Amino acid sequence: xxxxxxxxxxxxxxxxxxxxxxxxxxxxxxxxxxxxxxxxxxxxxxxxxxxxxxxxxxxxxxxxxxxxxxxxxxxxxxxxxxxxxxxxxxxxxxxxxxxxxxxxxxxxxxxxxxxxxxxxxxxxxxxxxxxxxxxxxxxxxxxxxxxxxxxxxxxxxxxxxxxxxxxxxxxxxxxxxxxxxxxxxxxxxxxxxxxxxxxxxxxxxxxxxxxxxxxxxxxxxxxxxxxxxxxxxxxxxxxxxxxxxxxxxxxxxxxxxxxxxxxxxxxxxxxxxxxxxxxxxxxxxxxxxxxxxxxxxxxxxxxxxxxxxxxxxxxxxxxxxxxxxxxxxxxxxxxxxxxxxxxxxxxxxxxxxxxxxxxxxxxxxxxxxxxxxxxxxxxxxxxxxxxxxxxxxxxxxxxx
Numbered sequence: 211x212x213x214x215x216x217x218x219x220x221x222x223x224x225x226x227x228x229x230x231x232x233x234x235x236x237x238x239x240x241x242x243x244x245x246x247x248x249x250x251x252x253x254x255x256x257x258x259x260x261x262x263x264x265x266x267x268x269x270x271x272x273x274x275x276x277x278x279x280x281x282x283x284x285x286x287x288x289x290x291x292x293x294x295x296x297x298x299x300x301x302x303x304x305x306x307x308x309x310x311x312x313x314x315x316x317x318x319x320x321x322x323x324x325x326x327x328x329x330x331x332x333x334x335x336x337x338x339x340x341x342x343x344x345x346x347x348x349x350x351x352x353x354x355x356x357x358x359x360x361x362x363x364x365x366x367x368x369x370x371x372x373x374x375x376x377x378x379x380x381x382x383x384x385x386x387x388x389x390x391x392x393x394x395x396x397x398x399x400x401x402x403x404x405x406x407x408x409x410x411x412x413x414x415x416x417x418x419x420x421x422x423x424x425x426x427x428x429x430x431x432x433x434x435x436x437x438x439x440x441x442x443x444x445x446x447x448x449x450x451x452x453x454x455x456x457x458x459x460x461x462x463x464x465x466x467x468x469x470x471x472x473x474x475x476x477x478x479x480x481x482x483x484x485x486x487x488x489x490x491x492x493x494x495x496x497x498x499x500x501x502x503x504x505x506x507x508x509x510x511x512x513x514x515x516x517x518x519x520x521x522x523x524x525x526x527x528x529x530x531x532x533x534x535x536x537x538x539x540x541x542x543x544x545x546x547x548x549x550x551x552x553x554x555x556x557x558x559x560x561x562x563x564x565x566x567x568x569x570x571x572x573x574x575x576x577x578x579x580x581x582x583x584x585x586x587x588x589x590x591x592x593x594x595x596x597x598x599x600x601x602x603x604x605x606x607x608x609x610x
Contacts, residue, residue, distance in 0.1 A: 545582065
């Protein structure tokens with residue numbers, strides 16, 4: 211991400227991106243493990259989705275109720291314009307199915323995710339000169355229509371910027387975390403929405419400055435309690451424990467509690483990822499400095515932590531966390547793997563036990579304008595993750 215005259219933009223020039231890419235080479239082999247009584251391949255797959263025009267992928271997701279996925283790409287053209295496109299693809303073959311929309315100007319697209327039952331959501335930044343002057347939220351309902359069917363109209367001003375969405379496809383409600391980019395402060399707010407129905411619950415302001423945009427808060431959704439779960443931490447080495455906010459999206463009541471302290475002298479650093487098991491009321495986070503995965507009982511406000519397998523350095527910290535509600539598994543992205551070459555996805559059960567390591571990837575938060583994302587399809591025990599191309603023009607399949 212970068213700022214354009216006080217506005218946050220997800221676009222970065224191709225030359226600048228090349229200065230930051232990770233130098234590791236992709237390893238496409240799959241590990242072997244026993245699952246459900248039979249031997250089956252797990253880990254990185256050989257199906258690669260390539261952006262249609264060779265541009266950088268700005269967000270993607272796959273439909274847990276269907277067979278398609280969606281991505282956005284931006285490609286800097288020789289004339290200074292940007293070719294921006296929304297594209298759908300087949301989860302099984304990786305083939306691009308349709309270019310849903312494309313522009314050649316200064317605008318760009320960002321895939322925010324698939325929400326509820328097969329509802330694709332993509333943000334379009336309208337750029338006038340060097341300013342982002344408007345944001346339009348395109349909806350594909352359902353995704354398999356391969357067309358923009360309407361717009362999502364959240365209670366956001368043109369200067370309001372979405373920090374994150376809960377990306378839960380097991381519920382029609384999505385929690386949205388955003389901040390007002392007016393230059394006065396970094397305070398954030400949250401609200402619930404049914405993207406497909408274009409309905410909204412009241413906006414709730416998070417007044418504690420720890421939840422400000424500058425502390426990189428993460429958001430998830432508990433469908434049993436109808437609460438947004440927001441987690442953050444002071445990013446300084448030796449800083450205080452993480453802080454959680456449980457936001458009732460119906461009443462607006464906010465309950466906060468402190469997480470567990472990290473081991474001295476490092477402490478946790480920032481929260482990199484967050485996911486929630488709604489059925490059991492368990493939140494899972496990754497923390498930056500101490501390379502741990504933390505598990506919290508949200509009702510009891512208690513938790514414990516485990517160190518990522520073999521991790522001894524901050525560079526081996528986890529990032530994105532996603533949850534499979536069918537098999538009750540948390541997935542943790544680890545850009546610099548400690549269980550294989552390149553990158554890995556570490557899989558934990560809800561008790562904090564490491565179930566398996568999915569190896570053979572090449573992804574890195576350091577090279578991505580939009581950070582690493584694990585997209586799951588629990589019904590097929592498969593998914594996609596960023597990579598292996600260092601230019602961020604591809605996403606790679608995996609099985610578990």
